[in-house]
Amino acid sequence: MTNNKAWHKKAQELHQEGWSYRAIGRELGKDESVVRRYLNKVRAEIEIFGEALDKPVESLWDDFSFGGGVGKQKKPSSPRVLFLDIETAPIDGYVWDLWNNNVSLDQIEKDWYILSWAAKWLGEEDVFYEDKSDTWDNEDDLMLLGGIWTLMNEADIIVTQNGIKFDEKKLNARFIINGFPPPSSYRSVDTLQIAKKHFGFTSNKLEYMTSKLCKKYKKLTHGKYPGFKLWKQCLLGNQEAWTEMYEYNVHDVLALEELYLILRPWYKSHPNFNVYTDSEETVCACGNKEFEHSGYHYTNLGKYDKFKCTECFAETRGSVNLLPKSKRATLHRNIM
Ligand SMILES: [Zn+2]
Known part of the structure; x- marks a missing residue:
């Protein structure tokens, strides 16, 4: 080192x-x-x-x-929502061909590891970031894992772009290999899954979505070291490349937060923030407390009040079935 x-x-x-x-x-x-x-x-x-x-x-x-998750032990006034993004080193190995590779384990020279991570809490200014720029000459990422583990352990909800398949699993792999216990459980919101579920964008990549939707943080393209060059130069210890990695990683987390806020009213499976508080006042995920009655929501067996947030226009429904018992008794159900 x-x-x-x-x-x-x-x-x-x-x-x-x-x-x-x-x-x-x-x-x-x-x-x-x-x-x-x-x-x-x-x-x-x-x-x-x-x-x-x-x-x-x-x-x-x-x-x-392994602290017990300070954030979760406190009585929260709202859930702790964490945005995170990691960058990993590539697997270094021997291949025989450019196409259709099947790489066996003994062809691997160096396994992948975490190069850097950036994270921030929803609505807070600070962006946390750690990387291996000081220890670029080895594969030991243990020094980076404690910080991100602690943040994840405190989070109620973790927001990522493709993190359900990538960031969360990659981090878990490094955690267990390095002897960490699992972080306290959390719910995952993945902007890639929101995009796939509700929209037909030309591309579901962060770069495309932020360029079309965000006003403040559009995804940065790599300046001096485009594409794989950035990773290669970081792995050679080029500190200028590490600075670009830092800017890229931190910017991505800020862009992710902005994109999440834009997509959120459209997302039908978003966690209900109200269950995380003791207050009985209904608050929209956007923080607004005013709702307009927007008609009724019908299921095969029920009728519910529908409400629209007057700020972000997210629509929710009440949980009380408005149909009287006598009416419900007359309803026929589908046979599955
Ligand atoms: Zn709202």
């Missing part, structure tokens, strides 16, 4: 004294972007663990305790 301890400590001191990233970089002979990324990582660690974990992996492992 690259030993960065000396400049890390000094950078933290200067940062506390109010020095700018640029000035710290000049003083310590580091690029401004490297300083900014490092200090952001420290900020994330302090936020998550209460201290900067700037120490070797082994001692981190001894110190790490």
Whole structure:
């Protein structure tokens, strides 16, 4: 592992004294972007663990305790909704052909691992980010897992783009391989699944959907290192490429949040936020408390009030069947 301890400590001191990233970089002979990324990582660690974990992996492992999920133990006023996005290293192996490869396990030289992750809570400004830019020369991602595990453990709902198939499963694989217990259970909302279920977009990729729907955070295309070049350069320790990875990863999480908020009123299977609170006042997922009666919802055996949120226009229905018992007794059911 690259030993960065000396400049890390000094950078933290200067940062506390109010020095700018640029000035710290000049003083310590580091690029401004490297300083900014490092200090952001420290900020994330302090936020998550209460201290900067700037120490070797082994001692981190001894110190790490699996807290019971602080967020879930408190009486929440609303569910904790976490947005997350990971980037992984490719599997490095030998292939015989460009097409139709069947790679056997003994052709694998280096297995994949987590390169970086970014996450944020719904409605909060901070974006947490950690990566392997300091330890790009090995495959050990243990140092990155504690932070994201802790956030997931506190989350009631996790929002991702394709995370049900990819991010959540990849993280679980790294968690179990590294001896972590499962994070506390959560519900998953996947914008890719929302897109597939309710829309016929030309593409369901984050890049396409954000370019068409988002106003603030459209997906960034890789600037200097397009496509696989970015991964290749990161794996070679190119710190400029790592800065691009950071910008790309953090931006994706912000774009994901904006996209989620745009898609949410259309999503018929969205978790009901009201069950997470003790309050008996009905609040829309968007935070609005005003609803218009919008007619009735009918099932084969019932009639229910329908309500439209006056802010986001999401429609919900009441849970009381308005048909009297005598009427219900006359209804015939389908035979399945
Ligand atoms: Zn609403």
